[in-house]
Amino acid sequence: MEDNPSDVNLLRLALTEQGDEFEIHVCTDGQQAVDFVQAQEHAAHDQRPCVAILDLHLPKHNGIEVLRALRKEPATSHIHVVVLTSSLRARDASEIQVLGAHCRPKPTMLSELTELAAHVMAMCKSSQVPA
Numbered sequence: 001m002e003d004n005p006s007d008v009n010l011l012r013l014a015l016t017e018q019g020d021e022f023e024i025h026v027c028t029d030g031q032q033a034v035d036f037v038q039a040q041e042h043a044a045h046d047q048r049p050c051v052a053i054l055d056l057h058l059p060k061h062n063g064i065e066v067l068r069a070l071r072k073e074p075a076t077s078h079i080h081v082v083v084l085t086s087s088l089r090a091r092d093a094s095e096i097q098v099l100g101a102h103c104r105p106k107p108t109m110l111s112e113l114t115e116l117a118a119h120v121m122a123m124c125k126s127s128q129v130p131a
Contacts, residue, residue, distance in 0.1 A: 004055075007106075011053070014117035022121070025049065030061025037066065040075040049079055050124040054101075056085035056092065064092060067099050080123040082116070 008026050015022050027033040033054070040048050052070060054063035061069075063083050070076045081101035085092075088103065096103045107113040 007055075010107075010113055011117065014113045015121065017114065018117050018121045020121055020125075022124070028059075030058040030063070030066050032060075033058065033066040034061055034069045037069045037073055037076050041073060043075070048075060050127045051080045051082065051120050052076075053120065054081060054083045055106075056083050056088065064095055064099075067096065067101055071099050078127070080127060082120065082123075084116075 008024070012024060015024070025036065027036050052066075054066055056063040058066065063085070067081055067083065070079060070081060081099075083096050083101050083103045084106045085103070086106045088105075093103055104116065105112075107116050
C-alpha cells in the first residue's frame with residue numbers, strides 16, 4: 001500500500017530479482033487499503049495476501065490505521081506486515097510493534113531495496129501451509 005508509483009515499480013523489480021512468483025495488489029491511499037482489507041473476508045484463502053507492505057504516511061488513512069484494520073479482520077489478522085517510513089515517531093513505532101508488524105526505514109539504496117524484497121519473500125514462504 002504505497003502512494004508513490006516509482007517506489008512500487010522499484011519494489012516490483014526487486015521482488016522479480018528474487019526469482020519467485022508473486023502477485024502485487026497496489027492501493028494508493030489508505031481508504032483503498034482499508035476497503036481491500038475488508039474485501040478479504042470473502043476472498044478464497046489461497047488468494048489472500050501473505051504480506052502487506054504499508055507506507056506509514058498514506059493519504060486518507062495512515063499506515064497505522066490500515067494496520068489496525070488488518071489486525072481487526074479475521075481473514076487478515078495473521079498477515080505479515082512491514083511498515084515503511086522515512087520518519088518515525090517513538091509513539092508510532094511502539095504501536096506498530098504492539099500490533100505485531102515490522103517497522104523499517106524506506107529503502108534509499110538498491111542494496112536496501114534488495115534486502116527488503118528478500119525479507120518479504122522469506123515472510124511469504126514462512127506463511128505458506130503445505131498442501
